[in-house]
Amino acid sequence: GNSVTQMEGPVTLSEEAFLTINCTYTATGYPSLFWYVQYPGEGLQLLLKATKADDKGSNKGFEATYRKETTSFHLEKGSVQVSDSAVYFCALIDTIGTASKLTFGTGTRLQVTL
Amino acid sequence: DGGITQSPKYLFRKEGQNVTLSCEQNLNHDAMYWYRQDPGQGLRLIYYSQIVNDFQKGDIAEGYSVSREKKESFPLTVTSAQKNPTAFYLCASSGLAGPYNEQFFGPGTRLTVL
Numbered sequence: 001g002n003s004v005t006q007m008e009g010p011v012t013l014s015e016e017a018f019l020t021i022n023c024t025y026t027a028t029g030y031p032s033l034f035w036y037v038q039y040p041g042e043g044l045q046l047l048l049k050a051t052k053a054d055d056k057g058s059n060k061g062f063e064a065t066y067r068k069e070t071t072s073f074h075l076e077k078g079s080v081q082v083s084d085s086a087v088y089f090c091a092l093i094d095t096i097g098t099a100s101k102l103t104f105g106t107g108t109r110l111q112v113t114l
Numbered sequence: 115d116g117g118i119t120q121s122p123k124y125l126f127r128k129e130g131q132n133v134t135l136s137c138e139q140n141l142n143h144d145a146m147y148w149y150r151q152d153p154g155q156g157l158r159l160i161y162y163s164q165i166v167n168d169f170q171k172g173d174i175a176e177g178y179s180v181s182r183e184k185k186e187s188f189p190l191t192v193t194s195a196q197k198n199p200t201a202f203y204l205c206a207s208s209g210l211a212g213p214y215n216e217q218f219f220g221p222g223t224r225l226t227v228l
Contacts, residue, residue: 004156034216043120043204043219044157089156093215099145099164100208100215101172104156 002027006090006105013080013112021075021108023064023090031092033057033066033073034102038087047075047088080112116141118220120205125225127192127199135190135223137205144209146188147217150174151202160203163188192225200227 007022025033032051036044048057053068062077073090090105118139127133139146145164149157159172163182177196182188188207192199202224206217 032215036219041222043118043221044206045219046216049216091156095215096162096170097164099147099162099170100217101159101162102157102217106154106156 002031002092002094002103004090004092004103004105006088006108009087009107009109011108011110013110015082015112015114016079017112019075019077019080019084019110021088021090021110023073023075023105025071025073025090025092027071027092027094027103030068031094033064034091034093035062035064035073035075036089036091036104038089038107040086044089080110082112082114085110085112118205118207118218120203120220120223122223123221125223126228127225128228130194132191132193133225135192135203135205135225137188137190137220139186139188139205139207139218139220141207141209141218142185143207143218144185145207146182147206147208148172148178148180148188148190149204149206151204151222157204160190199225201225 003026034049035047037047048059050057050066056065087107094101121136147162148160161180163169179191205220208217
Protein backbone atom coordinates (compact mmCIF):
# COMPACT_ATOMS: atom_id res chain seq x y z
CA GLY A 1 0.00 0.00 0.00
CA ASN A 2 0.90 3.65 -0.12
CA SER A 3 2.95 5.21 2.63
CA VAL A 4 4.62 8.51 3.50
CA THR A 5 7.66 8.90 5.70
CA GLN A 6 8.65 12.21 7.25
CA MET A 7 11.61 13.17 9.32
CA GLU A 8 10.87 13.07 13.00
CA GLY A 9 10.60 16.27 14.96
CA PRO A 10 10.57 18.46 16.71
CA VAL A 11 12.71 20.71 14.59
CA THR A 12 13.87 23.80 16.46
CA LEU A 13 15.32 26.71 14.50
CA SER A 14 16.21 30.30 15.11
CA GLU A 15 14.34 32.95 13.17
CA GLU A 16 15.75 33.48 9.64
CA ALA A 17 17.33 30.01 9.57
CA PHE A 18 16.96 27.69 6.58
CA LEU A 19 14.37 24.94 6.88
CA THR A 20 14.27 21.50 5.33
CA ILE A 21 11.72 18.85 6.27
CA ASN A 22 12.31 15.57 4.50
CA CYS A 23 9.48 13.54 3.01
CA THR A 24 9.67 10.33 1.00
CA TYR A 25 6.84 8.21 -0.28
CA THR A 26 5.97 4.76 -1.54
CA ALA A 27 3.16 4.45 -4.05
CA THR A 28 2.06 2.76 -7.22
CA GLY A 29 2.04 5.15 -10.10
CA TYR A 30 2.64 8.86 -9.69
CA PRO A 31 0.28 10.35 -7.16
CA SER A 32 -0.14 14.04 -6.47
CA LEU A 33 1.78 15.22 -3.42
CA PHE A 34 0.83 17.77 -0.79
CA TRP A 35 2.16 19.61 2.20
CA TYR A 36 -0.40 20.59 4.82
CA VAL A 37 0.24 22.80 7.86
CA GLN A 38 -1.54 22.64 11.20
CA TYR A 39 -1.34 25.53 13.64
CA PRO A 40 -2.00 24.80 17.33
CA GLY A 41 -5.59 23.78 18.00
CA GLU A 42 -6.65 24.13 14.38
CA GLY A 43 -7.46 21.99 11.38
CA LEU A 44 -5.15 21.43 8.43
CA GLN A 45 -4.49 24.01 5.73
CA LEU A 46 -3.07 23.18 2.34
CA LEU A 47 0.37 24.74 2.05
CA LEU A 48 1.43 23.61 -1.41
CA LYS A 49 1.03 20.79 -3.90
CA ALA A 50 2.59 19.17 -6.96
CA THR A 51 0.84 16.88 -9.39
CA LYS A 52 3.63 15.43 -11.55
CA ALA A 53 7.35 14.76 -11.60
CA ASP A 54 9.61 17.84 -11.48
CA ASP A 55 6.70 20.09 -10.52
CA LYS A 56 7.59 22.64 -7.87
CA GLY A 57 4.89 23.72 -5.46
CA SER A 58 5.37 27.01 -3.66
CA ASN A 59 3.48 29.22 -1.23
CA LYS A 60 4.37 31.77 1.48
CA GLY A 61 8.08 31.26 0.86
CA PHE A 62 7.86 27.47 1.18
CA GLU A 63 8.84 25.24 -1.74
CA ALA A 64 8.85 21.54 -2.52
CA THR A 65 9.82 19.71 -5.71
CA TYR A 66 8.31 16.40 -6.80
CA ARG A 67 11.32 14.10 -7.34
CA LYS A 68 10.26 10.88 -9.03
CA GLU A 69 13.76 9.39 -9.08
CA THR A 70 14.16 9.65 -5.32
CA THR A 71 10.41 9.44 -4.49
CA SER A 72 10.76 12.56 -2.40
CA PHE A 73 8.96 15.83 -1.78
CA HIS A 74 11.10 17.75 0.70
CA LEU A 75 9.79 21.01 2.12
CA GLU A 76 12.14 24.01 2.22
CA LYS A 77 12.06 27.62 3.26
CA GLY A 78 14.96 30.01 3.04
CA SER A 79 14.21 32.08 6.13
CA VAL A 80 11.73 30.92 8.75
CA GLN A 81 9.72 33.18 11.02
CA VAL A 82 8.27 32.62 14.47
CA SER A 83 4.84 32.54 12.85
CA ASP A 84 5.87 29.41 10.90
CA SER A 85 5.82 27.39 14.11
CA ALA A 86 3.35 24.59 13.43
CA VAL A 87 3.10 20.92 12.51
CA TYR A 88 3.75 20.08 8.87
CA PHE A 89 2.28 17.01 7.17
CA CYS A 90 3.37 15.49 3.89
CA ALA A 91 0.67 13.54 2.06
CA LEU A 92 -0.08 11.77 -1.18
CA ILE A 93 -3.42 11.27 -2.82
CA ASP A 94 -5.21 8.35 -4.41
CA THR A 95 -8.37 8.75 -6.41
CA ILE A 96 -11.11 6.40 -5.23
CA GLY A 97 -14.14 6.71 -7.46
CA THR A 98 -15.20 10.33 -7.31
CA ALA A 99 -13.51 10.83 -3.94
CA SER A 100 -9.87 10.80 -2.94
CA LYS A 101 -7.84 9.21 -0.19
CA LEU A 102 -5.01 11.07 1.46
CA THR A 103 -2.19 9.11 3.03
CA PHE A 104 -0.35 11.24 5.58
CA GLY A 105 3.04 11.14 7.15
CA THR A 106 3.21 11.39 10.93
CA GLY A 107 3.87 15.12 10.88
CA THR A 108 6.92 17.21 11.82
CA ARG A 109 6.65 19.84 14.50
CA LEU A 110 8.58 23.04 13.77
CA GLN A 111 9.43 25.45 16.56
CA VAL A 112 11.00 28.76 15.56
CA THR A 113 12.56 30.93 18.26
CA LEU A 114 13.75 34.53 18.28
CA ASP B 115 -17.51 32.76 3.21
CA GLY B 116 -17.26 29.20 1.95
CA GLY B 117 -15.84 26.62 4.30
CA ILE B 118 -16.29 23.71 6.65
CA THR B 119 -17.65 24.04 10.15
CA GLN B 120 -17.37 21.50 12.92
CA SER B 121 -19.12 21.58 16.24
CA PRO B 122 -18.55 21.49 19.06
CA LYS B 123 -14.88 22.46 19.35
CA TYR B 124 -14.50 20.49 22.59
CA LEU B 125 -16.61 17.54 23.63
CA PHE B 126 -16.57 15.47 26.77
CA ARG B 127 -18.38 12.21 27.25
CA LYS B 128 -18.57 9.47 29.77
CA GLU B 129 -17.53 5.95 28.96
CA GLY B 130 -20.34 3.93 27.43
CA GLN B 131 -22.08 6.90 25.82
CA ASN B 132 -22.52 7.51 22.13
CA VAL B 133 -21.71 11.00 20.88
CA THR B 134 -22.27 12.71 17.52
CA LEU B 135 -19.85 15.20 15.95
CA SER B 136 -21.22 17.67 13.46
CA CYS B 137 -19.66 18.60 10.10
CA GLU B 138 -21.20 21.05 7.62
CA GLN B 139 -19.76 22.44 4.38
CA ASN B 140 -21.00 25.12 2.01
CA LEU B 141 -18.40 24.52 -0.69
CA ASN B 142 -20.83 22.46 -2.78
CA HIS B 143 -18.40 19.54 -2.58
CA ASP B 144 -19.60 16.05 -3.36
CA ALA B 145 -17.10 14.13 -1.24
CA MET B 146 -16.70 14.36 2.52
CA TYR B 147 -14.34 12.63 4.94
CA TRP B 148 -13.71 12.00 8.62
CA TYR B 149 -10.21 11.62 10.03
CA ARG B 150 -8.88 10.88 13.45
CA GLN B 151 -5.65 12.44 14.74
CA ASP B 152 -3.73 11.12 17.73
CA PRO B 153 -0.66 12.79 19.27
CA GLY B 154 2.48 12.16 17.24
CA GLN B 155 0.58 10.41 14.48
CA GLY B 156 -0.67 11.37 11.08
CA LEU B 157 -4.33 11.48 10.23
CA ARG B 158 -6.17 8.22 9.72
CA LEU B 159 -9.30 7.91 7.60
CA ILE B 160 -12.44 6.74 9.42
CA TYR B 161 -15.18 7.06 6.77
CA TYR B 162 -15.74 8.86 3.51
CA SER B 163 -18.71 9.65 1.34
CA GLN B 164 -18.69 10.31 -2.38
CA ILE B 165 -22.32 11.31 -2.77
CA VAL B 166 -25.49 11.68 -0.75
CA ASN B 167 -26.81 8.46 0.78
CA ASP B 168 -23.53 6.67 0.13
CA PHE B 169 -20.51 6.17 2.38
CA GLN B 170 -17.55 3.82 2.66
CA LYS B 171 -15.37 2.60 5.49
CA GLY B 172 -11.87 3.96 5.75
CA ASP B 173 -8.93 2.41 7.54
CA ILE B 174 -10.27 2.59 11.11
CA ALA B 175 -14.09 2.46 10.89
CA GLU B 176 -14.70 0.10 13.81
CA GLY B 177 -16.69 1.78 16.59
CA TYR B 178 -17.84 4.65 14.36
CA SER B 179 -20.91 5.31 12.21
CA VAL B 180 -21.88 8.03 9.75
CA SER B 181 -24.79 9.23 7.65
CA ARG B 182 -25.04 11.40 4.55
CA GLU B 183 -28.62 12.52 4.14
CA LYS B 184 -27.72 15.95 2.76
CA LYS B 185 -24.88 17.03 0.51
CA GLU B 186 -23.64 19.63 2.98
CA SER B 187 -23.72 17.48 6.12
CA PHE B 188 -21.73 14.42 7.23
CA PRO B 189 -22.15 13.72 10.97
CA LEU B 190 -19.95 11.17 12.75
CA THR B 191 -21.17 9.10 15.69
CA VAL B 192 -18.58 7.71 18.06
CA THR B 193 -20.21 4.69 19.64
CA SER B 194 -19.50 2.96 22.91
CA ALA B 195 -17.86 0.18 20.88
CA GLN B 196 -14.92 2.47 20.07
CA LYS B 197 -12.29 1.33 22.57
CA ASN B 198 -10.15 4.45 22.63
CA PRO B 199 -12.21 7.40 21.41
CA THR B 200 -10.22 10.26 22.95
CA ALA B 201 -8.70 12.05 19.96
CA PHE B 202 -8.90 15.07 17.66
CA TYR B 203 -11.45 14.54 14.87
CA LEU B 204 -11.18 16.36 11.56
CA CYS B 205 -13.75 16.59 8.82
CA ALA B 206 -12.81 17.38 5.22
CA SER B 207 -14.43 17.77 1.83
CA SER B 208 -13.35 17.77 -1.80
CA GLY B 209 -14.72 18.33 -5.25
CA LEU B 210 -14.61 15.95 -8.17
CA ALA B 211 -11.72 13.51 -8.37
CA GLY B 212 -8.59 14.51 -10.25
CA PRO B 213 -4.97 15.49 -9.71
CA TYR B 214 -6.05 18.80 -8.18
CA ASN B 215 -8.53 17.12 -5.87
CA GLU B 216 -7.28 18.71 -2.69
CA GLN B 217 -9.21 18.26 0.50
CA PHE B 218 -10.33 21.19 2.60
CA PHE B 219 -10.40 20.69 6.36
CA GLY B 220 -12.58 21.96 9.16
CA PRO B 221 -11.20 23.27 12.47
CA GLY B 222 -11.68 19.95 14.28
CA THR B 223 -13.43 18.63 17.39
CA ARG B 224 -11.44 17.45 20.37
CA LEU B 225 -13.23 14.55 22.06
CA THR B 226 -12.28 13.50 25.57
CA VAL B 227 -13.73 10.46 27.27
CA LEU B 228 -13.88 10.83 31.03
